[in-house]
Amino acid sequence: MEKTRKVRDSNMELLRIVAMLLVLIYHTNFLSFGEPTITEAKSFPLTVLLRDLLNACAVICVNLFVFISGWYGIKPKIKRFSEFLFQVFFIIAVTLVAFSIFSDHHFDRHDLQAIFLMTDEMWFVKAYIVLYLFAPALNAFVEKASQKELLITLIIFYVFQTIYGWGFVVVKWINDGYSPICFFGLYLLASYIRKYKNRFTSMPAKYDLLTFIVLAVINATIAYLTIYKGFKAYMWLNSYASPLVILETIYLALFFSKLSFRNKFINWVASSCFAVYLVHCSRNVLGTYCDAITSMHDQNTVVLFLIYTTAFVLTVFAVSILLDKFRLFVWKQVMKLLHI
Numbered sequence: 001m002e003k004t005r006k007v008r009d010s011n012m013e014l015l016r017i018v019a020m021l022l023v024l025i026y027h028t029n030f031l032s033f034g035e036p037t038i039t040e041a042k043s044f045p046l047t048v049l050l051r052d053l054l055n056a057c058a059v060i061c062v063n064l065f066v067f068i069s070g071w072y073g074i075k076p077k078i079k080r081f082s083e084f085l086f087q088v089f090f091i092i093a094v095t096l097v098a099f100s101i102f103s104d105h106h107f108d109r110h111d112l113q114a115i116f117l118m119t120d121e122m123w124f125v126k127a128y129i130v131l132y133l134f135a136p137a138l139n140a141f142v143e144k145a146s147q148k149e150l151l152i153t154l155i156i157f158y159v160f161q162t163i164y165g166w167g168f169v170v171v172k173w174i175n176d177g178y179s180p181i182c183f184f185g186l187y188l189l190a191s192y193i194r195k196y197k198n199r200f201t202s203m204p205a206k207y208d209l210l211t212f213i214v215l216a217v218i219n220a221t222i223a224y225l226t227i228y229k230g231f232k233a234y235m236w237l238n239s240y241a242s243p244l245v246i247l248e249t250i251y252l253a254l255f256f257s258k259l260s261f262r263n264k265f266i267n268w269v270a271s272s273c274f275a276v277y278l279v280h281c282s283r284n285v286l287g288t289y290c291d292a293i294t295s296m297h298d299q300n301t302v303v304l305f306l307i308y309t310t311a312f313v314l315t316v317f318a319v320s321i322l323l324d325k326f327r328l329f330v331w332k333q334v335m336k337l338l339h340i
Contacts, residue, residue: 011259013270022061032293056219063249070190074135091278114283130180177240205258212251275324
């Protein structure tokens with residue numbers, strides 16, 4: 001009897017794709033143009049407010065990736081971890097070599113160090129590796145702890161993070177959410193929400209989406225007002241450790257978790273979407289990416305800028321996916337040679 005190959009549900013796979021597109025949008029909007037100024041907020045209020053809203057939606061990108069990992073649970077295996085490292089090294093290496101060929105940059109020892117994560121770039125990869133290594137302990141805690149114990153742990157963690165790592169920022173190692181310890185919290189939070197349902201997480205999907213939109217509008221409105229009034233709170237509001245950002249993450253994830261459909265193309269794309277981060281965040285490449293965005297803005301009307309930018313972002317996304325499919329082919333050949 002022929003075995004039927006199981007096709008993964010595509011709802012959370014689509015969320016992976018959305019999360020990666022949000023990374024590109026966040027870097028396109030905020031990293032390329034920076035924080036809006038007081039003058040811009042007063043002269044072009046609608047434009048700045050729309051930028052703030054786009055940023056409020058996109059800033060959850062990193063939290064979403066970690067949340068998805070906690071939702072399914074990371075099950076560490078040597079072969080899977082080896083493939084992850086191969087993906088990182090291969091994609092970064094190909095990207096940097098290609099960048100050197102098609103630009104006036106000469107491949108140097110810093111590029112070689114970057115391939116093996118020995119520079120200050122690719123912070124997410126390093127933090128995620130720590131999460132991956134600690135996943136068995138986190139999984140064991142989720143499995144063996146009672147609902148009350150897990151809930152109390154989460155409450156204590158987020159009270160601590162909110163007060164000391166976001167409100168007053170006196171615990172530097174939380175680093176606005178750029179830290180493995182914050183990933184641990186998100187991982188446990190996702191595991192808890194999936195395992196234990198309550199009235200705040202069991203609403204119909206449309207209310208989850210509405211809640212996400214309301215939270216994003218609140219975040220954007222506060223951000224705009226702080227700029228307008230001259231307060232230096234923009235990055236504070238858009239911290240990965242911000243309670244609003246974490247709540248946005250939860251409700252967008254809940255919305256996708258309640259959808260039910262299967263699509264092989266979505267699964268095919270999602271399996272390689274991490275390559276998009278690796279390509280456009282590689283050393284030298286991210287700066288060029290942002291320069292390209294600002295150049296398109298300076299040389300075109302608003303309508304043309306939006307068209308060209310959308311095409312550019314989607315091209316970067318598509319090329320990265322195709323590059324990773326080539327990486328998968330190479331990985332399979334390596335495994336055959338090693339008889340694994």
